[in-house]
Every structure is written in structure tokens, then in C-alpha cells.
Amino acid sequence: MTAIALRGLNIAYAGTPVVRDVTLDVAEGESFALVGESGSGKSTVLKAITGLAPEWTGSIEVLGRPAAHHPDRKLARVVQMVFQDPYGSLHPRKTVDAVLTEALAIHGIGDRDARVEAVLRDVGLDRRFRFRYPHQLSGGQRQRVAIARALVLEPRILLLDEPTSALDVSVQAEILNLLKRLRAEHRLTYLLVTHNLPVVSFMCDRVAIMNRGRVVEIAPAAALHDGEFQDSYSRQLYAASGGNSPMESAGR
Amino acid sequence: MSARDWLLDESPTSRWQAGAGRAYAAARLLLRNPLAVVGGGIILLLVLTAALAPLIAPESPLGQNLSNRLLPPSSAHWMGTDELGRDIFSRVVFGARITLMIVVLVAVISAPLGMIVGAVSGYFGGWTDRVLMGLTDIFLSMPKLILALAFAAALGPGIENAVIAIAITTWPAYARISRAETMTWRNSEFVAATRLLGASHARIIGRHILPLCASSTIIRVTLDMAGIILTAAGLGFLGLGAQPPLPEWGAMISRGRTFILDQWWVATMPGLAIILVSLGFCFLGDGLRDALDPKGQAKS
Amino acid sequence: MTAPLLSVRDLRVSFPRRDGGRINVVDGLSFDLGRERLGIVGESGSGKSMTGRAILRLVRPPGRVEASRLAFEGEDLTTLSERRMRALRGARISMVMQDPRYSLNPVMTVGRQIAEALRVHTPLGRAATRARVLQMLQDVRINDPERVAAMYPHEVSGGMGQRIMIAMMLIPRPSLLIADEPTSALDVSVQAQVLGLMDSLVRGNGMGLILISHDLDLVARYCDRILVMNAGRVVETCEARRLGEATHPYTRGLLAAVPRMRETRAELPTLDRRAWEGT
Numbered sequence: 001m002t003a004i005a006l007r008g009l010n011i012a013y014a015g016t017p018v019v020r021d022v023t024l025d026v027a028e029g030e031s032f033a034l035v036g037e038s039g040s041g042k043s044t045v046l047k048a049i050t051g052l053a054p055e056w057t058g059s060i061e062v063l064g065r066p067a068a069h070h071p072d073r074k075l076a077r078v079v080q081m082v083f084q085d086p087y088g089s090l091h092p093r094k095t096v097d098a099v100l101t102e103a104l105a106i107h108g109i110g111d112r113d114a115r116v117e118a119v120l121r122d123v124g125l126d127r128r129f130r131f132r133y134p135h136q137l138s139g140g141q142r143q144r145v146a147i148a149r150a151l152v153l154e155p156r157i158l159l160l161d162e163p164t165s166a167l168d169v170s171v172q173a174e175i176l177n178l179l180k181r182l183r184a185e186h187r188l189t190y191l192l193v194t195h196n197l198p199v200v201s202f203m204c205d206r207v208a209i210m211n212r213g214r215v216v217e218i219a220p221a222a223a224l225h226d227g228e229f230q231d232s233y234s235r236q237l238y239a240a241s242g243g244n245s246p247m248e249s250a251g252r
Numbered sequence: 253m254s255a256r257d258w259l260l261d262e263s264p265t266s267r268w269q270a271g272a273g274r275a276y277a278a279a280r281l282l283l284r285n286p287l288a289v290v291g292g293g294i295i296l297l298l299v300l301t302a303a304l305a306p307l308i309a310p311e312s313p314l315g316q317n318l319s320n321r322l323l324p325p326s327s328a329h330w331m332g333t334d335e336l337g338r339d340i341f342s343r344v345v346f347g348a349r350i351t352l353m354i355v356v357l358v359a360v361i362s363a364p365l366g367m368i369v370g371a372v373s374g375y376f377g378g379w380t381d382r383v384l385m386g387l388t389d390i391f392l393s394m395p396k397l398i399l400a401l402a403f404a405a406a407l408g409p410g411i412e413n414a415v416i417a418i419a420i421t422t423w424p425a426y427a428r429i430s431r432a433e434t435m436t437w438r439n440s441e442f443v444a445a446t447r448l449l450g451a452s453h454a455r456i457i458g459r460h461i462l463p464l465c466a467s468s469t470i471i472r473v474t475l476d477m478a479g480i481i482l483t484a485a486g487l488g489f490l491g492l493g494a495q496p497p498l499p500e501w502g503a504m505i506s507r508g509r510t511f512i513l514d515q516w517w518v519a520t521m522p523g524l525a526i527i528l529v530s531l532g533f534c535f536l537g538d539g540l541r542d543a544l545d546p547k548g549q550a551k552s
Numbered sequence: 553m554t555a556p557l558l559s560v561r562d563l564r565v566s567f568p569r570r571d572g573g574r575i576n577v578v579d580g581l582s583f584d585l586g587r588e589r590l591g592i593v594g595e596s597g598s599g600k601s602m603t604g605r606a607i608l609r610l611v612r613p614p615g616r617v618e619a620s621r622l623a624f625e626g627e628d629l630t631t632l633s634e635r636r637m638r639a640l641r642g643a644r645i646s647m648v649m650q651d652p653r654y655s656l657n658p659v660m661t662v663g664r665q666i667a668e669a670l671r672v673h674t675p676l677g678r679a680a681t682r683a684r685v686l687q688m689l690q691d692v693r694i695n696d697p698e699r700v701a702a703m704y705p706h707e708v709s710g711g712m713g714q715r716i717m718i719a720m721m722l723i724p725r726p727s728l729l730i731a732d733e734p735t736s737a738l739d740v741s742v743q744a745q746v747l748g749l750m751d752s753l754v755r756g757n758g759m760g761l762i763l764i765s766h767d768l769d770l771v772a773r774y775c776d777r778i779l780v781m782n783a784g785r786v787v788e789t790c791e792a793r794r795l796g797e798a799t800h801p802y803t804r805g806l807l808a809a810v811p812r813m814r815e816t817r818a819e820l821p822t823l824d825r826r827a828w829e830g831t
């Protein structure tokens with residue numbers, strides 16, 4: 001089954017077109033990457049799927065159901081998103097517990113105590129962190145909380161918007177491992193937006209490369225191993241990311 | 253484990269402990285500021301005086317004794333007596349009740365009103381914002397005292413109407429503050445994330461935006477208290493606030509004005525009370541700003 | 553060998569802690585820098601940025617800088633008056649910051665800002681200044697210097713902004729350039745251009761360069777020597793070419809934690825911090 005189907009998607013911001021004619025399918029259980037430089041419109045695609053960028057035309061289907069032009073309560077149980085900035089994505093005056101409990105309260109889900117404990121365990125935070133405020137957490141811990149918030153409603157699809165680009169490399173490794181493990185354990189579908197090709201190589205099955213609002217190429221992630229891209233922009237991006245460097249081929 | 257350790261525990265084990273720890277940290281920051289402590293002390297004194305007025309005041313605030321007219325301050329009458337022979341100290345003590353009532357009522361009416369208008373306006377933007385802010389600007393552009401005067405005159409003199417009049421003139425400032433605050437948070441990722449959880453706009457404004465506007469509004473309200481007291485006193489002075497024989501400080505000054513040259517204490521004593529309480533609120537407001545400011549707290 | 557360009561011995565930067573004590577964010581750092589390219593690598597909180605700021609005495613109170621020796625071209629920076637220090641900053645040591653959008657004055661044209669940087673340190677005639685500015689813009693490979701000089705910072709892209717910053721920093725011909733994460737706000741394709749440019753200018757003018765970054769690969773590519781910092785201390789010094797042979801578990805851990813383009817590992821190794829922090 002297709003998890004996310006985009007057909008001829010055009011997205012605008014205050015009248016200015018940002019994304020043009022994007023068509024792609026993400027299969028259920030797949031980990032799919034959207035790659036591009038800043039201004040390529042890759043994050044905007046995620047926002048349109050969730051309804052945060054309402055000015056779109058074309059069609060968006062999530063698990064066979066058409067998506068709305070605004071954030072949708074029903075959709076929330078199926079699709080959740082993890083944001084880039086671990087400092088901006090948590091309310092500064094709310095404890096970890098309050099953030100997670102609220103998600104459950106909105107949907108009237110019971111047994112909240114047990115669920116909060118379970119999801120914290122799932123993202124590798126022990127119970128000491130449950131009643132802390134964001135300012136008492138490190139960047140990596142905050143990102144784990146953001147992932148927990150996305151998971152607590154037990155969605156089937158996770159949209160990841162540069163989830164590790166604000167983190168140190170050692171913390172990035174921890175979060176990437178966590179995301180990989182969670183996908184296997186919960187059979188999640190990932191749509192990952194990033195500018196970091198090696199992260200795609202580690203995390204994803206397929207990759208769409210975007211340039212100036214268009215998808216220029218969709219390739220299997222294995223193409224990153226040998227740089228076999230059809231499009232000239234893709235090859236350029238690959239080279240700039242150090243794809244052809246001798247250090248990489250030596251495998252260090 | 254001492255109570256202090258419990259409060260400062262980096263890993264609280266309950267919602268209650270986390271909240272208490274936060275309040276404790278803010279209180280400690282507040283207590284480190286000497287001016288804030290002085291201000292807090294004055295406000296505490298005001299509250300205690302109001303609560304225990306019958307025990308503190310040596311005489312009734314209303315009882316007249318024409319044989320004791322216009323006595324200067326002495327050991328029998330610490331602040332002297334007025335033109336009807338009433339003990340001014342007792343009247344000032346009972347006046348604390350009226351002042352406190354005005355201040356609390358104005359805060360309770362105008363702060364939430366202003367915050368909600370501002371948050372709604374800033375959160376939705378567009379037409380909502382233009383209409384609500386237009387309304388706010390209309391109120392903001394009118395001189396406070398004059399507007400209060402007009403309201404008090406239209407509604408009739410009296411404390412309740414004075415409170416309503418003052419509340420109507422103060423909320424626009426809080427609307428402006430919380431709108432500005434809301435605009436800085438509106439596009440933040442945590443608001444987007446909460447919307448994606450399925451939260452309604454009302455829930456986001458009520459549970460996420462308003463708590464963030466609260467601290468700056470509390471600071472502003474505290475700083476405005478002095479002005480509110482002065483406006484109330486001004487209305488009283490002009491005869492549009494509390495009516496005689498109520499011991500409202502502004503009205504007392506107004507009465508004492510007639511004797512200001514020969515019997516200075518009649519107008520001066522309630523005047524001193526106004527200055528003291530106004531100062532108290534100003535000091536406390538400045539201290540609160542340092543203690544509650546989210547940016548300041550993030551650093552520590 | 554002649555005296556080093558910059559000589560640092562036992563540099564400490566400390567900040568007050570809540571309980572009244574002080575915490576060293578840079579803790580006993582020593583190195584010598586010749587006319588070479590030195591990379592300082594570390595994660596956030598390692599003290600790498602504070603090191604750069606401490607050299608220029610840009611650490612604001614309550615931060616405190618101490619060093620048994622901090623000499624630049626034989627001059628002791630710790631005892632220099634604030635006025636002399638100001639004359640030295642920009643003229644002989646320059647610093648390029650992370651995000652050009654915050655480092656440029658938004659209400660002044662690019663050309664004027666660069667001219668300003670030059671005028672403060674080398675008074676020249678109006679025509680001569682203008683010629684130098686345009687030449688400098690050309691040096692940072694801006695094709696149309698006349699047009700760019702008349703633009704305001706919000707009109708230029710991130711990559712061009714950073715090139716303008718570099719032009720501004722290099723126009724007084726300093727002998728040392730400190731670049732603190734100069735490209736982390738830029739796209740990968742622009743990163744390579746900016747760094748390549750900085751590299752050729754530094755080498756062409758025989759300057760010293762301190763490149764501060766969290767990115768090991770990047771530093772390895774553009775530097776001669778690398779200091780790896782962790783928790784305020786240098787854990788390892790090595791030649792950039794031999795980074796692959798690094799021995800310290802922290803360096804090795806950092807290298808291994810980066811995903812690779814040809815990734816085949818099912819899981820990335822994570823740092824076991826207990827291994828060297830001795831707790």
C-alpha cells in the first residue's frame with residue numbers, strides 16, 4: 001500500500017510558488033528521503049502534507065485518504081512530524097510529562113501514565129527526565145522528547161525535517177540509531193528531509209533530489225555508493241557533499 | 253533530604269515537585285534583589301493592614317468627634333485628626349482595604365481581558381488582528397484619566413464604577429504586550445508541533461500561548477499598579493471615586509486640600525500612604541521582571 | 553625557525569557557576585601557530601569558539617581569560633590596553649563568524665562596510681579606497697564588484713554574504729585569520745567555494761589561519777594541523793593528513809560516528825564518554 005502519494009503538487013507561500021509539480025509515492029514501511037539545498041522546497045512538501053502550508057494544489061493522499069488544507073485531528077493519529085530545531089520545538093515552560101500527556105489528552109486516550117512511561121523508555125530517556133523542563137535537557141535529549149511526542153499517538157508515518165542537523169556528530173549518531181531502531185520496531189514509514197547525503201545513505205531506501213522546487217531525480221539510496229545519478233544537478237550535489245573524495249572511497 | 257534539595261532536584265519525580273522547584277527558583281532570584289524584597293515587604297504590609305484593619309486602627313474610621321477637630325499629630329493621634337475629628341491613622345489603615353480592593357479588581361478584570369485580546373489578535377493575524385488592534389488603539393489613544401473620568405461621570409460616582417472605568421482604560425496596554433509576545437511564538441516549531449497533534453486553536457492559545465504571555469503581563473500589571481492607585485486617588489480627589497465618608501486615600505487628600513496651609517497633615521498623611529504603596533509596587537515589578545523574564549532565566 | 557605568529561600557553565577561560573565557584577570552559581590550552589592553517593575541532597561545549605574569542609579578548613564579563621602566555625607577533629596580548637587591542641583587531645587579526653546575516657550592518661551598503669573596515673586601519677584617499685574595495689571583491693570572486701558594492705546585505709545570498717565578510721576581514725591584510733564555523737550556515741555546494749577561496753587567499757598572502765569547526769572532514773581538508781578539543785582540553789594534536797591514524801578514543805569515536813556516503817553499517821558507533829572523562 002502507498003503511505004504517501006503526491007500527484008502534481010504545487011505549493012505556494014503567500015502567493016509565491018515554492019514547489020512545482022512534485023509527483024512521488026512513498027510505499028508503506030519505506031524510508032524515503034527528500035534531499036536538496038536551502039530554498040529547494042523540500043521542507044515545504046512536509047508542511048503541505050501536514051496542512052501547515054495550506055496553499056497547495058494537486059493531490060496529496062495519505063494511506064489512501066486525501067489530505068486536508070489544514071492540520072487535521074484524524075490525520076494526527078496517522079502522521080506525525082519531528083522538527084529540526086530541538087530548542088524551538090519544545091514549549092519552554094512545559095515539562096516533558098506535560099508535553100506528552102497533552103497529546104494523549106487531545107485525543108482522549110486513557111491510561112496516560114503508563115503510555116508516557118512507555119514512550120519515554122522507547123526513545124531511551126529514563127524516568128528521571130519525565131518532569132524536567134526543556135532548559136534542563138541537552139540538545140539530544142530534547143530531540144528524543146520531540147520524537148517521543150511524535151510517537152505517543154502511535155502514528156504509522158513519521159515526517160522528519162532535518163532531525164539531526166542541529167546536533168553534534170556523536171549525538172547525531174545516537175539519534176539516527178534511535179530512529180532506525182524505532183522504524184524497525186514499530187514498522188513506521190519515514191519521509192526524511194535533509195541536506196546531508198551520508199545520513200540518507202545510512203537511513204533511507206530511496207531518495208528524491210530537489211532543486212528549485214522541482215524533483216529532478218528519484219533514485220535508490222544505493223546510488224549514493226557509486227554516484228550513479230542521471231541528473232547533472234544530482235551529480236553536482238553528490239560531488240559537493242564529498243561523494244567523490246578519495247577519503248570516502250578508501251572507507252577510512 | 254532537605255526541603256531545599258527536594259526543590260532543587262534536577263530530576264523531579266512528580267508534576268507537583270517540578271512546579272514547586274520552578275517557583276522556588278524564581279522566588280530565590282526575586283529574594284536576591286534587595287529592591288524587590290523592599291517592594292514585596294511594602295505590599296505584604298498593605299495586605300496585612302487591610303486584613304487586620306480593625307485590630308490595628310485605634311479608632312473607628314467613621315466615628316466623628318467634633319471636639320477633636322484638626323489636631324496635629326501626637327501620641328494620641330499619630331497622624332492627627334481631620335475636620336470632623338476622625339483619627340487620620342485609623343482612616344489610612346482602613347483606606348488600605350479600599351486601595352487593595354481597587355487594585356485587585358482592576359487587575360482581575362483588565363489583565364485577562366487584555367491578554368486574551370492580544371493573544372487572539374497576534375495568533376490569528378490578518379483581519380482579526382486589524383480589527384482587534386484598531387479597537388485597542390482607540391482606547392490607547394485616549395488619555396487615561398479623562399477616559400476614566402468620562403466613564404465615572406456616565407456611570408455615576410462610586411468605587412465600583414471607578415474600578416470599571418480604570419479597568420477599561422488599562423487593558424489595551426496588556427493587549428499590546430501579549431500580542432507582541434504572541435507574534436514571537438506564533439511561528440515557533442512547538443506551536444506547529446502542537447497543531448499537528450490535533451490541538452484546536454483555542455487550546456493552543458489557552459494552554460500554550462497565554463502562559464508565555466503571563467510573565468510579561470504580570471510584570472507590567474505590577475508596574476502599572478502605582479498608576480492605577482494614582483488614577484483611583486485622582487478620581488477620588490475629583491469626587492468621582494469613593495464617596496464620603498469612605499476613607500479612600502485620594503478622597504481624603506481632596507478633603508484636606510482646604511486646610512493644606514494650616515493643617516498640612518490632613519492631606520499629607522494619605523499622600524504618604526499613596527507614595528509608599530506605589531513605590532512598593534514599582535520595586536516589586538522591577539524585581540519580578542528580573543526573576544520572571546524567560547530570557548534571563550534561560551541563562552541562569 | 554622564526555618566532556611563531558601566535559603563541560598560547562595555558563589558556564583558561566572561566567565562567568561563574570551558580571554555586572559561586574568558576575567553571576573552566578577552556579582549561580589549560582597551549583599551542584604555537586606559524587604561518588600555517590590550524591584546525592580546532594570539537595563538539596558544542598568543547599570550548600573551541602571560546603578559544604577564538606579569548607585570543608581576540610572578546611570574552612565578555614563575567615567570563616574571565618587567563619594565560620601564562622598569549623603572544624601575537626611577539627606582543628603580549630594579555631597586557632595590551634583596550635585601545636591598542638582595538639587597533640589590532642581587524643588590522644592584524646581578523647575573525648569570520650558563523651552567519652554573515654548577523655555580522656553585517658543591515659543599513660549600510662556592502663561597499664561602504666568594506667571601505668569602513670579598511671579606513672579604520674589604513675587611511676587612504678577616497679579613490680584609492682574604492683579601488684582597493686573593488687579589487688578585494690574581485691579577489692573573493694564576485695564577478696560584478698561595482699554592482700555588489702552598491703547592494704545592501706539583505707540583497708545578497710548566504711554564500712555571497714560570507715564572501716563579503718571574508719573580503720571585509722582580509723582587506724586590511726591581517727596576518728592571522730580566525731574563522732569560527734565560517735560555512736555551517738551555508739549549503740554544501742557553496743561551502744566548498746567559500747572555503748576554497750579562503751584557503752587560497754590565506755596561502756597566497758602567507759597568513760596564519762585558525763579554522764574552528766565541528767566538522768572533522770572539513771577541517772582535515774583545509775588545514776595542516778588539527779587540535780581536537782573536548783571539555784576545554786586538547787585531547788589530541790595531529791597532522792591533518794594523518795587524521796585517519798588518530799589514536800585518542802574521543803577522536804576515533806567522533807570519526808566513526810559520522811555516517812558515510814557508502815554506508816553499510818547497520819548501526820553507528822556512539823561515543824562512550826566514560827572512556828576518557830575518567831568518571
